[in-house]
Amino acid sequence: MNTLESLWSTLAPDDKGLVAAIITHARDGRVLMLGYMNREALALTLDSGKVTFFSRSKQRLWQKGESSGNVLALESIRVDCDGDALVVAATPAGPTCHTGADSCFYKRLGISGEDLGTIVGEDDGPAPPRHATDPAVELLWSTILARKAGEGMTNAEGKSYVRSLLDKGIAKINAKIREEAEELAVALASESDEQVHKEAADLLFFALVGLAARDLEPAGVSAIVHERHGVSGIDEKASRGS
Structure with a gap:
């Protein structure tokens, strides 16, 4: 059994054949983005070494950075206990979020009092990450x-x-x-x-x-x-x- 078949056999995709893929920074573990992979996206990720997703909005395969150049270089993959999600460690070639922030998760929500559920701050704005290096x-x-x-x-x-x-x-x-x-x-x-x-x-x-x-x-x-x-x-x- 090859690597793809071995890995896919451990997964439990949803009724659309997708599993969630949480992308983290290989160097410091920061969460960069959330995407979804089907079998073909996972195959391309393993084959090319560049993280590839299945776009639910465009209904097609989508390699991160295919237009911006901000690709995600694959480092490792982990599977959760239920098999319906992956944690993909990758090295980003630039900002991951389309806004220019290094992570899509830069908005902080209030969790108590009057701030409950409201955006109370941003860790990164549209500018590139403050301490990013090539x-x-x-x-x-x-x-x-x-x-x-x-x-x-x-x-x-x-x-x-x-x-x-x-x-x-x-x-x-x-x-x-x-x-x-x-x-x-x-x-x-x-x-x-x-x-x-x-x-x-x-x-x-x-x-x-x-x-x-x-x-x-x-x-x-x-x-x-x-x-x-x-x-x-x-x-x-x-x-x-x-």
Whole structure:
């Protein structure tokens, strides 16, 4: 019995052949959205690695992010005790909600007193999530932290480039940041698009190593970016003073 048949046989779909699929963030467990899957949607999810639903309103298969690009990369699936619901852990490529919020569950309801049943607040608005980072950046960051902790050395001699940079200290990291910044500037002026991307990736890598050296998090950078969002760059720069 293949994976699909084995999994589907444990489920108890409703009379329309659907099971509920609760999507959670693979990194922190936040609930992102609720959808429904039939057998074909589950098959496509397993085959493509991208979460796919059956749209009850459009009566067709629907891959999350098929138009927006904000796909959900499958990480794991769990089945509840009754077999009529799935918990799908996924890594989002962008905001999950169509409003631009990272989760569809951003409205908070009052549960007592005069606020009972009314919307009393929002955890996220239409803007992107405050501390969101690109999945590729998260992967790079987690690798840097692992190397800093002495884990996952990939060199044949058991050595790590990240570890060697951290051991040599801020002066060495700063030298690499300056070097890569200059190489990016040269690429922007006269080299191919591919080379520009490569040099930008190199600069990002050393910037993240610098954060790790200072025991700082990329989330702090994201917070500053979102804090400045909607503010004129000219006004923001002027507010810094001399």
